[in-house]
Amino acid sequence: xxxxxxxxxxxxxxxxxxxxxxxxxxxxxxxxxxxxxxxxxxxxxxxxxxxxxxxxxxxxxxxxxxxxxxxxxxxxxxxxxxxxxxxxxxxxxxxxxxxxxxxxxxxxxxxxxxxxxxxxxxxxxxxxxxxxxxxxxxxxxxxxxxxxxxxxxxxxxxxxxxxxxxxxxxxxxxxxxxxxxxxxxxxxxxxxxxxxxxxxxxxxxxxxxxxxxxxxxxxxxxxxxxxxxxxxxxxxxxxxxxxxxxxxxxxxxxxxxxxxxxxxxxxxxxxxxxxxxxxxxxxxxxxxxxxxxxxxxxxxxxxxxxxxxxxxxxxxxxxxxxxxxxxxxxxxxxxxxxxxxxxxxxxxxxxxxxxxxxxxxxxxxxxxxxxxxxxxxxxxxxxxxxxxxxxxxxxxxxxxxxxxxxxxx
Amino acid sequence: xxxxxxxxxxxxxxxxxxxxxxxxxxxxxxxxxxxxxxxxxxxxxxxxxxxxxxxxxxxxxxxxxxxxxxxxxxxxxxxxxxxxxxxxxxxxxxxxxxxxxxxxxxxxxxxxxxxxxxxxxxxxxxxxxxxxxxxxxxxxxxxxxxxxxxxxxxxxxxxxxxxxxxxxxxxxxxxxxxxxxxxxxxxxxxxxxxxxxxxxxxxxxxxxxxxxxxxxxxxxxxxxxxxxxxxxxxxxxxxxxxxxxxxxxxxxxxxxxxxxxxxxxxxxxxxxxxxxxxxxxxxxxxxxxxxxxxxxxxxxxxxxxxxxxxxxxxxxxxxxxxxxxxxxxxxxxxxxxxxxxxxxxxxxxxxxxxxxxxxxxxxxxxxxx
Numbered sequence: 094x095x096x097x098x099x100x101x102x103x104x105x106x107x108x109x110x111x112x113x114x115x116x117x118x119x120x121x122x123x124x125x126x127x128x129x130x131x132x133x134x135x136x137x138x139x140x141x142x143x144x145x146x147x148x149x150x151x152x153x154x155x156x157x158x159x160x161x162x163x164x165x166x167x168x169x170x171x172x173x174x175x176x177x178x179x180x181x182x183x184x185x186x187x188x189x190x191x192x193x194x195x196x197x198x199x200x201x202x203x204x205x206x207x208x209x210x211x212x213x214x215x216x217x218x219x220x221x222x223x224x225x226x227x228x229x230x231x232x233x234x235x236x237x238x239x240x241x242x243x244x245x246x247x248x249x250x251x252x253x254x255x256x257x258x259x260x261x262x263x264x265x266x267x268x269x270x271x272x273x274x275x276x277x278x279x280x281x282x283x284x285x286x287x288x289x290x291x292x293x294x295x296x297x298x299x300x301x302x303x304x305x306x307x308x309x310x311x312x313x314x315x316x317x318x319x320x321x322x323x324x325x326x327x328x329x330x331x332x333x334x335x336x337x338x339x340x341x342x343x344x345x346x347x348x349x350x351x352x353x354x355x356x357x358x359x360x361x362x363x364x365x366x367x368x369x370x371x372x373x374x375x376x377x378x379x380x381x382x383x384x385x386x387x388x389x390x391x392x393x394x395x396x397x398x399x400x401x402x403x404x405x406x407x408x409x410x411x412x413x414x415x416x417x418x419x420x421x422x423x424x425x426x427x428x429x430x431x432x433x434x435x436x437x438x439x440x441x442x443x444x445x446x447x448x449x450x451x452x453x454x455x456x457x458x459x460x461x462x463x464x465x466x467x468x469x470x471x472x473x474x475x476x477x478x479x480x481x482x483x484x485x486x487x488x489x490x491x492x493x494x495x496x497x498x499x500x501x502x
Numbered sequence: 503x504x505x506x507x508x509x510x511x512x513x514x515x516x517x518x519x520x521x522x523x524x525x526x527x528x529x530x531x532x533x534x535x536x537x538x539x540x541x542x543x544x545x546x547x548x549x550x551x552x553x554x555x556x557x558x559x560x561x562x563x564x565x566x567x568x569x570x571x572x573x574x575x576x577x578x579x580x581x582x583x584x585x586x587x588x589x590x591x592x593x594x595x596x597x598x599x600x601x602x603x604x605x606x607x608x609x610x611x612x613x614x615x616x617x618x619x620x621x622x623x624x625x626x627x628x629x630x631x632x633x634x635x636x637x638x639x640x641x642x643x644x645x646x647x648x649x650x651x652x653x654x655x656x657x658x659x660x661x662x663x664x665x666x667x668x669x670x671x672x673x674x675x676x677x678x679x680x681x682x683x684x685x686x687x688x689x690x691x692x693x694x695x696x697x698x699x700x701x702x703x704x705x706x707x708x709x710x711x712x713x714x715x716x717x718x719x720x721x722x723x724x725x726x727x728x729x730x731x732x733x734x735x736x737x738x739x740x741x742x743x744x745x746x747x748x749x750x751x752x753x754x755x756x757x758x759x760x761x762x763x764x765x766x767x768x769x770x771x772x773x774x775x776x777x778x779x780x781x782x783x784x785x786x787x788x789x790x791x792x793x794x795x796x797x798x799x800x801x802x803x804x805x806x807x808x809x810x811x812x813x814x815x816x817x818x819x820x821x822x823x824x825x826x827x828x829x830x831x832x833x834x835x836x837x838x839x840x841x842x843x844x845x846x847x848x849x850x851x852x853x854x855x856x857x858x859x860x861x862x863x864x865x866x867x868x869x870x871x
Contacts, residue, residue, distance in 0.1 A: 121646050129725045143650065143813070232725050234716060234810035240541040306717055306809045308866055483650070484726050484812045 108149050113139050118146055121483075125154045129232050129487040132497030134471075136486075143482045148475045152468075155501040163461040167427030168194050168268065171458060176262040178463060179499035181224055184217040184253075185441045187266040189463075192347060193437040193448040194268040197430045200402055206270035206395040207349045212283065212386045213256070213265065214348075214439075215379040219290065220249040221442035222376050226297060229369070229491030233310045238300055245293050248286050255282055269403035270396030283387060287380055294376055301369070311366035315477040315489035318363060325473040328466050329444025330371045331493055335363035341440040353385045365492040372494075402428045427456035443467055443494050467499035506609065514615050515596075522592055526748040527557035533802050540806040567737035572644060575734070579642035584735065584742035587635030591749040594628040597621040597682050598756045601766050601786025602779050613766075613786065614682060621682035622670045625757055629666070629712060632746060633659040636714075636721055639743070640731040651730025654813045655714070655721035661820030662711040668828035669705040672698055673761045675835045686765030693770065695762040697847055700855035701831045702762040704824060706800075709758055711816070713750045716805035720813045755797035759790060763797075766790045823858055830854050 112118045121138045124130040133154035139147035159178055163171035172194075175186040188210055195202060202210075227242030250260040256275045257263035265272050301307045317327070322335040332339055340357040342350040358374035360367035397403045404423050405416035422428075430452040438447040444466030451460040470493050477493070478486045531546065531553060538545025549555040571580065601613035618624060633655055640652020674680055676697060677688040688694075695702040711718040722730040732743045759765055766786035768777050779786045811819070831851050838847035 119646060127728060143654075230809070234719075234725055235808065237541045237806045240543060244542050300807070301809075304809065305862070305866055306811055309815055310809055310812060312866075482812060482814065484720075484810075487726050 108137070109139050109147055112141070112146070117141075123483075123486075130490060131228060131495055134490070134495065134497055134500075136474075136490075138483070138486070140483065143484075145478045145481055145483065145486055148478045148486065150471055150474055152471070152497070152500050155497045157498075157502065159502045160461050160463065164458055167456045168430060168458065169423070169427060171461065172267065173262075173264050175463075176264055177498065178502050179441065179443070179446070179465065179467065179496050180261060181221040181496050182217055182441045182443070182446070182499075183261055183263055184213045184266060185439060185446060186463075187264055188214050188348070189437060189439045189441070189446050189448045191266050191268045192439065193435050193450045194430070196435045196437055197433065197450055197452055198268075198402055198428070200269050200397050200399060202270055202348070202397060203394045204349070204391045205274075205393045208386045208390050209271050209275060209395065210266050210348050211350065211353070212383050212390075213253075213263075215383045215386075216249050216252060216283070216286075218379045218442045219376050220246050222372050222379075223249075225372060225442070225491075225494045226369075229488070229494070230297075230301060232487045232491040233307065235301060235304075235307065238297055241293070241297065245290060248289070252279070252282050252286065255279060267396075267403075269399070270394070274395045280387060280390075283383065287384055287387075290380055291377065294373060298373060302373075308366065310484075310488055311369060311492075312364060313362075314365045314481060314485045315492065316362060316364040317473065317477060319361070321476070322363060322473075325476065326469045327444070327473060328469065329441070329494075330368055330375060331444065331470050331473075333357065334360045334367035334371045336361035341438055341445060345438070347437075347439060350382075352389075353382045355382050365488050368492045368494075429454060429456050430458075438464070441466055443496065443499065444470060463502060465499045465502065467495040467497075471495050471500055510609070510611060511615065514613075518595060518615060519592060522595060522749050522752060523745075525752050526745050527561065528554075529748045529752060529798065530560065530744075531556050532798065533805075536799065536802045537806055540803070561741070564741040565738055569739065570734075570736040572734050574644045576642040576644075579638050580734075581739070583635045583639035583642060584739045584746070585635070586638065587632050588742045588746040588749070590628045590631040590635075591746045591753060594625060594750070595753045595756065597624050598753070598760055599682050599686055599765060600790050602783050603683075604783050612683070613783075617681065617683055620680050622674060622680040622685075626663075626667055626670055629754075630659060630663055632750065635743075635746070636731045639735070640721075643731070643734040645734050647727045647729070648731050648733045651721040651727050651733070654727075655731060657813060657817055658711055658714075658718065658720060658820075661817045662708050662824070665704060665820065665824040665828045666708045666712060668825075668832055669701055669708065669761070671832050672701045672828075672835050675832070675839060682760060682765075686760055686767055689764040689767055689770075690773065691770055693762065693764040693767075697844060698762070698831065698835060698851060699848055700851040701828070701835075702758075703855075704828055704831070705758060705762060706797075708824065709754045710801065710804065711820070713754050713801075714747060715751065715801050717808040717810050718816060719810060720816065725810075751798060751801060752794060755794045755801070756790065758797055759793035763793050764789075765793075823862065827854065827858050 106114065109120065110118065113120055119140045121140055122135065123138050124135040125133040130136065135151040135154065137149040137151060138145055157177065159174045163174050172187060172190055175190045176183040178186050223242040223246045227239035230238035253263050254260045256279060257265040257272060317335055319335045319337050322332050323337055328339065336359055338357060338359055343357055355378045358371045358378065360371055400416065400419040405419050409416035410420050432452055432454040434449065434451040436447055436449045438445050445464065446466055447464030449462040449464065450458050453459040474490065474493065477489050481489065535545045535553065546553040546556040549559045571577070596615040597618060599612065599614035604611045604613060636655040637652040640648045640655065673685055673694060676694055677685045679685065714721055732740055735743060766779060766789050768779055768785065768789055772778055776782065777785065779789070831854065834850045834854065835847055838844055
């Protein structure tokens with residue numbers, strides 16, 4: 094005989110309504126193993142029929158202790174961990190961290206490295222949006238879009254492999270510049286990609302934007318007003334879909350974003366469809382930025398030549414005593430950053446990605462904290478999904494675009 | 503008692519069941535390859551040339567998989583549910599004629615198992631039994647996802663059976679008989695799809711809902727309900743559900759071909775040529791096979807293209823669009839037959855269909871604002 098287990102609701106009594114306690118509504122565990130929670134998000138749902146009465150996100154299943162781990166590593170070595178946070182925006186994480194370190198120690202970055210950083214960050218943005226588009230289209234069961242998106246994403250990953258030898262965890266952007274100059278094939282590879290991607294984006298739009306079934310699933314679903322969105326601390330496309338014009342690349346430009354001409358796409362409805370439109374348009378704008386950056390890519394060094402902080406080139410180590418000493422010092426004890434704290438924010442594909450560094454003057458950061466957009470955007474989920482159906486909840490989770498590695502860190 | 507008749511039935515039944523079972527196995531391969539082709543990937547091509555042994559490998563895997571039965575399920579119903587689902591799917595094909603009447607071994611043989619007078623009624627009755635299997639599977643699994651799947655399935659069937667039945671009425675009106683053979687022969691000069699195009703399209707949409715195919719695969723909806731009603735099934739019991747879905751796809755495609763696309767008949771313009779079924783009876787099953795294949799291809803194509811509908815929207819669509827539209831079509835057909843002017847049926851029904859499309863479009867654009 095099977096044993097009947099008594100399930101107690103006492104632990105979550107404060108989270109659910111009284112109707113759940115009396116058994117009038119149903120409590121349903123969605124995740125952490127569920128195809129549409131984009132990783133290991135667990136949602137505790139209180140359902141009335143299929144209508145969501147209450148949605149309680151439960152995070153932490155992917156906790157890796159990255160921030161804590163970074164405190165035990167020198168500034169250079171800690172960077173490798175940032176790749177693993179938001180695994181859809183690896184270059185962007187390196188970028189933010191490098192900017193923070195540079196601000197802490199006051200390091201200048203040569204213009205070529207700045208332009209390369211922009212190109213790679215925008216390529217990553219396209220790649221991340223492609224994955225978002227594919228998975229959120231898959232959430233409403235438009236399965237072909239998913240595979241088309243991954244076909245194009247593959248091209249970006251090839252470019253990443255070309256420049257860094259790694260497809261995803263590149264650690265290519267380093268404090269003081271980039272790892273090394275891009276190979277000669279880089280420009281052609283990027284230009285080829287830029288040639289195909291606009292028409293591919295048109296293809297995705299042809300499959301979804303005017304599709305009545307897609308409109309039916311997205312229009313008016315999970316709306317949020319500009320005021321609410323600001324109050325909940327949303328950033329990124331989720332915020333801009335509500336009509337708040339906030340893009341860090343435009344309003345607090347870094348790494349030379351001010352030289353490039355691009356639009357910040359805005360919608361006012363704030364529903365799933367608006368977020369979709371905004372992200373699609375953002376991909377096109379990224380293409381524009383890459384095009385401009387590539388056209389005026391300056392020549393010159395790609396790393397700062399302040400060898401107190403940046404390792405000297407390999408060729409110098411054999412001939413220069415100084416270089417050898419720097420090399421030895423940097424790879425054994427690292428460099429010491431001046432005491433103080435900095436906060437640097439960049440526009441990741443998901444929103445404002447901030448890096449807070451606190452230094453006690455030693456070679457290792459005293460405290461590292463990332464303000465990750467997925468974490469802040471996820472908390473709005475209960476607000477967005479209330480009163481919608483389970484099927485809509487899936488679409489809403491997709492539209493907020495969370496990456497669990499980014500949330501749990 | 504005519505023992506030869508029983509032998510004839512036996513042989514025909516065995517052949518049909520074998521055809522359906524192999525058809526199911528190769529339909530899975532067909533679907534996967536076609537989907538792969540549409541989605542810029544390769545699909546299964548390792549087992550045998552072009553993957554033709556893949557279904558066998560799948561079958562072996564499923565048979566030898568562990569049969570898991572979760573605790574606290576209602577055992578009897580849990581075991582019964584897959585059977586209740588799969589049997590009607592096979593049985594429904596009994597009335598479908600696969601070819602004309604043949605003279606063979608000095609006997610007259612019908613190329614269908616049961617040539618009953620109420621063939622259409624039989625189809626309508628059998629088709630809806632399968633949903634009991636799904637509801638019972640969802641209910642007995644002791645799983646909330648499965649239960650939601652079962653609930654969705656029943657809601658879906660209620661919304662779609664009426665439209666489906668009215669499409670049967672359309673065909674019955676045009677034929678004047680419910681016998682499958684008569685329906686096919688009545689399409690000798692003109693397929694019903696050309697007389698009643700909107701009816702044919704509605705029927706195809708309703709069949710998608712009937713067999714739980716995308717975009718109406720809400721009972722399964724892996725993105726929402728993980729696997730819906732068969733979440734808790736493993737091994738051969740799962741395979742039975744799988745089998746039921748695909749056999750039903752074949753059967754319902756054959757029914758659609760029979761009702762609206764001339765069944766085993768050739769194209770009307772090939773009537774008095776060598777390609778006519780009247781001259782070479784063995785062309786009948788081939789034509790049927792080709793038509794079923796085309797319809798199945800459309801089902802796969804739709805799955806690759808369209809997002810899933812929400813289940814409340816599906817019910818709204820069923821009750822507010824499909825049902826009034828099919829009622830209007832029945833009225834138009836009856837009018838055309840009464841006035842003995844068949845040509846007004848396609849014109850009027852296309853007009854009515856366009857009006858409905860206009861309404862749907864307007865409601866969507868209103869939502870956009």
